Amino acid sequence: MKKGALYSVLFMMVMTTIFTFLLAAVNQNTLAVIRNNQMIKNQKKILYAFAIPYRESMTAPQINELYHQHIKESKNENLTIYEGYMNDQLIGYAIAIEGPGLWGNIRGVVAINDAYDTILGINFLSHSETPGLGGRIDEDWFKEQFRNIKIRATPPYVIYRPSPDGTVDAISGATLTSKAVLAIINKELTVFFKAMEGRK
Amino acid sequence: MTSPKKIFMEGLWKDNPIFRQILGICSALAVTNLMLNSFVMGIGLIFVTSFSSLTVSLIRLYTPKHIRMMVQTLIISSYVIIVDIVLKAYFPAMSDALGPYVGLIITNCIIMGRCEAFAQTNPPLPSFLDGIASGTGYALILLVIAFFRELMGFGTVFGYPLLGSWWTKWTIMIMPPGAFFMLAMVIWVTRNLSSEDEKEKEGAVA
Numbered sequence: 001m002k003k004g005a006l007y008s009v010l011f012m013m014v015m016t017t018i019f020t021f022l023l024a025a026v027n028q029n030t031l032a033v034i035r036n037n038q039m040i041k042n043q044k045k046i047l048y049a050f051a052i053p054y055r056e057s058m059t060a061p062q063i064n065e066l067y068h069q070h071i072k073e074s075k076n077e078n079l080t081i082y083e084g085y086m087n088d089q090l091i092g093y094a095i096a097i098e099g100p101g102l103w104g105n106i107r108g109v110v111a112i113n114d115a116y117d118t119i120l121g122i123n124f125l126s127h128s129e130t131p132g133l134g135g136r137i138d139e140d141w142f143k144e145q146f147r148n149i150k151i152r153a154t155p156p157y158v159i160y161r162p163s164p165d166g167t168v169d170a171i172s173g174a175t176l177t178s179k180a181v182l183a184i185i186n187k188e189l190t191v192f193f194k195a196m197e198g199r200k
Numbered sequence: 201m202t203s204p205k206k207i208f209m210e211g212l213w214k215d216n217p218i219f220r221q222i223l224g225i226c227s228a229l230a231v232t233n234l235m236l237n238s239f240v241m242g243i244g245l246i247f248v249t250s251f252s253s254l255t256v257s258l259i260r261l262y263t264p265k266h267i268r269m270m271v272q273t274l275i276i277s278s279y280v281i282i283v284d285i286v287l288k289a290y291f292p293a294m295s296d297a298l299g300p301y302v303g304l305i306i307t308n309c310i311i312m313g314r315c316e317a318f319a320q321t322n323p324p325l326p327s328f329l330d331g332i333a334s335g336t337g338y339a340l341i342l343l344v345i346a347f348f349r350e351l352m353g354f355g356t357v358f359g360y361p362l363l364g365s366w367w368t369k370w371t372i373m374i375m376p377p378g379a380f381f382m383l384a385m386v387i388w389v390t391r392n393l394s395s396e397d398e399k400e401k402e403g404a405v406a
């Protein structure tokens with residue numbers, strides 16, 4: 001059967017239309033679920049940064065409720081600040097951090113206490129570091145190192161051991177990612193302190 | 201009509217995409233540092249290969265020959281996007297673990313290879329089975345490679361610590377060179393195991 005050019009063009013158009021509609025339908029039907037997943041994920045990560053306990057078994061509405069009980073979002077110039085409350089007592093502030101990693105941008109949050117001298121915790125929202133190497137910044141042992149560590153009076157606020165003032169360990173086999181993480185934290189803390197100078 | 205048993209023999213061993221056809225090597229090298237990643241990647245590939253082959257086979261009589269690859273690419277990428285969306289919506293943890301690799305299934309040569317070599321000239325059901333067989337062949341080899349890389353590199357299997365703290369982790373196994381060593385060894389071993397087939401083929405050519 002000989003098929004002409006017109007047939008080919010029409011065939012391709014029909015196929016493209018069918019598949020585009022199919023994908024659009026799948027996308028439309030899952031859009032809300034995906035957006036909700038993303039929001040809950042971010043809320044959990046911010047709760048984690050403040051060390052506010054939650055259980056993995058909690059449902060999405062429960063997480064959402066817990067989040068709004070403890071976290072209040074406010075704006076200072078262009079900076080979104082998450083205020084963390086424990087028993088209605090302000091325990092600190094969290095800010096979004098972002099900067100270049102080894103392969104792509106690393107986004108995360110860092111929480112600082114209300115005296116601005118201690119990091120309460122950090123967490124990462126998204127990154128594209130090598131799985132198993134730089135990707136280990138997602139692992140608890142790495143993130144837990146940042147729990148309640150005093151920050152230095154002048155920048156850089158956090159440095160790695162074995163420097164005399166070092167408070168955290170880098171990831172072996174992922175030197176560049178480790179360096180990038182500290183660079184991002186130090187940079188964003190500088191920005192934050194500058195913005196908060198009035199309130200300090 | 202090819203029997204299902206023969207299709208599976210071909211996909212899993214005789215014509216295994218990895219160690220026979222040397223296809224899909226990029227992802228075999230990239231995701232095999234953890235078994236879980238390899239497992240989900242394998243499932244994703246089985247799904248995409250089988251359904252792409254099925255679809256290509258269903259429309260094979262109506263597809264103009266000279267634009268068939270364009271059509272295949274369209275079909276394959278659609279299925280990959282569906283896999284990506286479904287993982288994001290219903291298995292967010294899995295989606296996070298795999299990250300960009302899901303999207304990269306599109307570039308896996310095995311899928312188009314099976315569409316071209318099999319689905320284009322066979323009825324839908326055998327094509328579908330052929331997709332499953334080839335995908336499984338790929339997934340099994342990935343798991344074998346990942347097993348050794350994760351065990352030697354992290355001392356774990358599927359994230360569970362198997363070797364105690366006495367084990368000195370071979371960091372090189374989870375870095376790219378480890379993937380090349382393991383893949384080469386798997387190809388070497390499997391080729392040796394099926395050396396008889398090799399001779400037959402050589403004889404046929406001569």
